[in-house]
Amino acid sequence: METTGFWPVKGRLKDVIAYTENPDKTIDRKYLDEDLYRTLEYAANAEKTDQRMYVSALNCPLETACQSMMETKRRFGKLKGNVAYHGYQSFRPGELTPELCHEIGIRTAQSMWPDYEVVVTTHLNTDSLHNHFVVNSVSFKTGEKFKNKIRDHVRLREISDMMCLDYDLSYLDKSKLYQTGKAAYWVHKAGKLTHRDILKQDVEECLAYVYETDDFLRRLRLKGYIVVRGENYEHISVRAPDWSRAVRLDSIGYPMSKIQSVLRSHLFDNHFHPIYESHYPSQRRYHPLLSLEKKLDYDIRHARDAGTVLVDLVFYMVFMLLGLTQNEDAKRQNAQPMSPSLRMELAKLDQIIEEQELLTGKGIHSVQELSAFQSETEGKIKGLEAERQHWRNQLRRPKSPELTKAYKQKIEQATEEMKPLRKELAVANRIEHRWEHFLSLLEEEHELEIKDVQKERQRENSWER
Numbered sequence: 001m002e003t004t005g006f007w008p009v010k011g012r013l014k015d016v017i018a019y020t021e022n023p024d025k026t027i028d029r030k031y032l033d034e035d036l037y038r039t040l041e042y043a044a045n046a047e048k049t050d051q052r053m054y055v056s057a058l059n060c061p062l063e064t065a066c067q068s069m070m071e072t073k074r075r076f077g078k079l080k081g082n083v084a085y086h087g088y089q090s091f092r093p094g095e096l097t098p099e100l101c102h103e104i105g106i107r108t109a110q111s112m113w114p115d116y117e118v119v120v121t122t123h124l125n126t127d128s129l130h131n132h133f134v135v136n137s138v139s140f141k142t143g144e145k146f147k148n149k150i151r152d153h154v155r156l157r158e159i160s161d162m163m164c165l166d167y168d169l170s171y172l173d174k175s176k177l178y179q180t181g182k183a184a185y186w187v188h189k190a191g192k193l194t195h196r197d198i199l200k201q202d203v204e205e206c207l208a209y210v211y212e213t214d215d216f217l218r219r220l221r222l223k224g225y226i227v228v229r230g231e232n233y234e235h236i237s238v239r240a241p242d243w244s245r246a247v248r249l250d251s252i253g254y255p256m257s258k259i260q261s262v263l264r265s266h267l268f269d270n271h272f273h274p275i276y277e278s279h280y281p282s283q284r285r286y287h288p289l290l291s292l293e294k295k296l297d298y299d300i301r302h303a304r305d306a307g308t309v310l311v312d313l314v315f316y317m318v319f320m321l322l323g324l325t326q327n328e329d330a331k332r333q334n335a336q337p338m339s340p341s342l343r344m345e346l347a348k349l350d351q352i353i354e355e356q357e358l359l360t361g362k363g364i365h366s367v368q369e370l371s372a373f374q375s376e377t378e379g380k381i382k383g384l385e386a387e388r389q390h391w392r393n394q395l396r397r398p399k400s401p402e403l404t405k406a407y408k409q410k411i412e413q414a415t416e417e418m419k420p421l422r423k424e425l426a427v428a429n430r431i432e433h434r435w436e437h438f439l440s441l442l443e444e445e446h447e448l449e450i451k452d453v454q455k456e457r458q459r460e461n462s463w464e465r
Helices: 034-043 065-076 098-112 150-166 182-189 195-207 213-222 256-267 272-278 288-296 311-325 328-332 340-361 367-395 401-464
Strands: 003-010 055-058 082-090 118-123 130-136 226-229 236-239
Touching: 003 130, 003 150, 055 098, 065 130, 082 098, 082 150, 098 118, 098 130, 098 150, 195 213, 195 256, 195 340, 213 226, 213 256, 256 272, 288 311, 288 401, 311 340, 311 401, 340 401, 367 401
Parallel strands: none
Antiparallel strands: 003 082, 055 118, 082 130, 118 130, 226 236
């Protein structure tokens, strides 16, 4: 056993789901929660499985797993919070067949989540066979939500180890369960990804479409990473420009031996060439930030020149770029990949939307206007606090029942008026602390896209000569 683990799928639920027909017959995607749908779609990706041969469902129909999970949430009135849990279980290369891997995955899910709806898929896209689990956050039997405690992660490892013993497979020592550290555990518990998680996803994506090591490293660089090779490719270290230290690929499960094994398997796979051709980067790439700057007639490199940064425009551009990372049209246009640091902000997309709405709704453009809004809002809150304290003081003296009721109503009214103001102030304070970070990310993204454009021109000039 190489690794096990799971993390919550956290996102905003759509409007309350109203089924007018039997949910088993409802197939329209618009009735489904987007975050749950995408997780199931990723887990059952036909390019990673053998045309869905290794996809199974427990406690729900496979064809309508997403609808079934949403119906369970609706039935128990638990549509908020984590929508599901996404787990994985991987094995050492060459130890088992896809059929056996899938069988172990099903048995593991039955033991770990007997009262929950689960979709189990076995991915064959890497040399290391691995299972993915998508688990409904609400039990179809009791209506209880899965707690996601540390002991649950320990239990999953213990169940997996028992399965490995049953099938005479190797497994890791228990001491390695927390080798990535407790900090990563709490990031996963919050439904977010660490920088190592994003790097691993990018490594898997780059490896899926290459024949050669140099092509693999080139694709990593195109995604915004700085790549350092050891002598004779003994090891590869990767970091994003704002990371304090590099990450060796062997520390996230991709030693050079495994990378070479994947590349060799592609070289001798007759079915791989069409995949390679369909994912080969075109000579002309779509550059999202440069296109957005042209549309807005605004160069992010000059944002600080006038001494007055347009904060609302910075947040708008970040919001638009993050939306493109989830846009299928952008992928089809072969867009320049967003930098790892910018994609990390996807976990905070709900906050960014909230911040963008405040800037737009209040007509805040500059840092100075943001500061003025904060001061004004703080003044309103202090005024309401003083007014509320006045009425509280009045209640200390004996009053008639009518006056007592009237004073309590005034206190409640002041409290209710303060709630939206405090929320707006909290959002404004977040903007104050984040706008410089976002501006730096955009400046970094601009440089990456400019470098890619320059490389394209160099290639074109060499062809002309």
